[in-house]
Structure formats: C-alpha cells, structure tokens
Amino acid sequence: MSVSPFAQLIVMGVSGSGKTTLGRGLSAHYGFPFLDADDFHTPEAKAKMASGEGLTDADRAPWLARLKTALDESAAKSGGVVLACSALKSSYRTTLGGPQTGFVFLDVPPEVLRSRLEERQGSYAKVSLLPSQLATLEEPDAGDALTVHVKADEDAGLVLADALRQLDALSGR
DSSP states (O other): OOOOSOSEEEEEOSTTSOHHHHHHHHHHHHTOOEEEGGGGSOHHHHHHHHTTOOOOHHHHHHHHHHHHHHHHHHHHHHSOEEEEOOOOSHHHHHHHOOTTEEEEEEEOOHHHHHHHHHHOOSOSOOGGGHHHHHHHOOOOOTTTOEEEEOOTTOOHHHHHHHHHHHHHHHTTO
8 A cells, every 4th residue: 555645535427437446556555435416316317317317516516515415424534535536527627626636547449438338237327328428527727636547448457547646646656
C-alpha cells in the first residue's frame, strides 16, 4: 500500500469508461474505502436513465449533495476515499471537490464505450444514454484532472498502472 497524494480521489468519465473497475483498483492500492456514485441515485433517477433519458442538472443536484456528504464523511473517518462518478460537468466537479480532492478522467474512444455498453448486462446505463453523456461531458483541463487515455484492447491492469504512475508523480515518487 502506498500513500495517495489526495484524501479524496474521484474517478470520472462517461458510462462504460471503466470508472468502477479503476476506482476499486485505486481503493485496494491505497487502502481507502470505495464508493460508487450509482449507489446514490434514487430509484426514480435510475428509471429515467433506464428509459434512455439523461438526467438534468436539477435531477443531479440532490445526488451531488449526497455524494459530497458521503465523500467528506468517509474521508474524515478513514483518512481517504475513492469515488467512481461520472462528474461530467465542471460545475459538478466543483460541487464534489475540495482542497484534498483529485480527479482521474478516463478518456475512452466513443466506439469502445459503445461496445462496452452494448455488452453490459443488468445496468440501467445502457448504450442509449451514451449520446447524452458525451454531449454533457466537459472534459477537464490538464491542471484539473489526471487523464488516462484508454485504448480499445487495454487491460484494466494497465489502466490502473497508468493512473498510479501519474498519481505517484504528483507525490514526488
């Protein structure tokens, strides 16, 4: 286990980008609890997304507030936390962020996202949501997030290694 440069790590990107997989890997590496933002959606929001309709800012506001509370409480209790969350807009990241928050953006080609979502079973986030997610996404600037570029055939372990390499560089290791 090594030391994270951030008390709160938020793995962000559109549906199908691999946020949960990378988040769990970072959680295990740093010994932080893992939170999945999907667990904080209301049944109504999940039903809306399952019907192929994207959430509005008004739909997301109470969800973001619940996430911020969970982030702060978990980090205070455990010394750190990893959250997998779309965090599509800069304003959402501002709501979630703080002085000890770092963002890791998973940049995945649209055709890879489409393929992953078409193969996904049992999730409300289906391929029909992809266009609205991509339209809503405001990619973070280089100074606002670490970016991990994911290739079509890239193994999850390589994605984790790339993210850890970048995080270690921030820690001066």
